[in-house]
Amino acid sequence: MKNYVWIFGLLISASSCVAPRAITNSGKVTPKGNWVVATNQTYNIATAPAGKVASALDINLENLTNGSLDTVSLAQSNAVATDWQKVGEALIANNFDPIGGGFEFAVRYGIAERFDVGFKRVGRAKAIDIQFQFLGSLGNVDDFTESVTGKWYGSIGLQYSSQDLSLPFWAKPLTTKLEYDFSRKDILIPLIFSYGLGNEESIGAISFGLSYNYTNMRYSTTPFTYARIQDVNGVVTALNTAAITETKNISSFGAFANMKIGYRRFYFLPALSVYYQNYGTLQNFVGESFQMKGLTIVPSLGLRLRLGKSKA
Numbered sequence: 001m002k003n004y005v006w007i008f009g010l011l012i013s014a015s016s017c018v019a020p021r022a023i024t025n026s027g028k029v030t031p032k033g034n035w036v037v038a039t040n041q042t043y044n045i046a047t048a049p050a051g052k053v054a055s056a057l058d059i060n061l062e063n064l065t066n067g068s069l070d071t072v073s074l075a076q077s078n079a080v081a082t083d084w085q086k087v088g089e090a091l092i093a094n095n096f097d098p099i100g101g102g103f104e105f106a107v108r109y110g111i112a113e114r115f116d117v118g119f120k121r122v123g124r125a126k127a128i129d130i131q132f133q134f135l136g137s138l139g140n141v142d143d144f145t146e147s148v149t150g151k152w153y154g155s156i157g158l159q160y161s162s163q164d165l166s167l168p169f170w171a172k173p174l175t176t177k178l179e180y181d182f183s184r185k186d187i188l189i190p191l192i193f194s195y196g197l198g199n200e201e202s203i204g205a206i207s208f209g210l211s212y213n214y215t216n217m218r219y220s221t222t223p224f225t226y227a228r229i230q231d232v233n234g235v236v237t238a239l240n241t242a243a244i245t246e247t248k249n250i251s252s253f254g255a256f257a258n259m260k261i262g263y264r265r266f267y268f269l270p271a272l273s274v275y276y277q278n279y280g281t282l283q284n285f286v287g288e289s290f291q292m293k294g295l296t297i298v299p300s301l302g303l304r305l306r307l308g309k310s311k312a
Contacts, residue, residue: 034308242287
């Protein structure tokens, strides 16, 4: 049972490193002078890291924590190296694309006609963004200048986010061994179209679109001794992990859909985004390389409050 504890910890502690890639906005920007405050519960389900986590289910924590204390046989040292390889790949894969969820807080403001800006925070990640509306009317729900109650809207956004990652709590027993730095920066560009329900989306909207996400990942590790072996002549050799300093640039391509359901000021927001990415070749703790690519599913549920008056 204890071999599975750190896996459970990995899954529930990933909330601290979920990247803000849920898209909950419609194609209509926040009207000039209006505010929007929102909360979302966002989940990140990544297929490639899930495979790495699953492959590490048989890890023996005692081998990892005590492997360097005693002299072991070559076979035993190979077993310890295999465990470090698995935990390293699981940890690195999880930081590249975490499995878990996070609570998101967001605020937006209409700075000008056709433009709004926003700030959001989810776990350790902070994000700022700007959105430009190129299609549709610009009023709010109090403006009845148009006779049509259903409208098409379109916009394009630009979001920048960053976060520094630390060891999750499941890895605390390995603190004396693991020393690494991990940082992530993302640029997200969503193209959003929506069909408004009611006057100026007074009842809500159905939104969909495509997105591109650029990720810059930097991580480094400090070498440590994971085992000591003794040959037939009695010579003891220390086996060390690799010193890794690596930067990866990753492009993700996605599609999304969301709904805004409510009336005038309060809205319920279910959303779903799906991304595909090829992470390329990465290095684990013992210096061997591995590859990852796959889908990431980002569902979210949220609430939104609009504050502001008519432009009239």
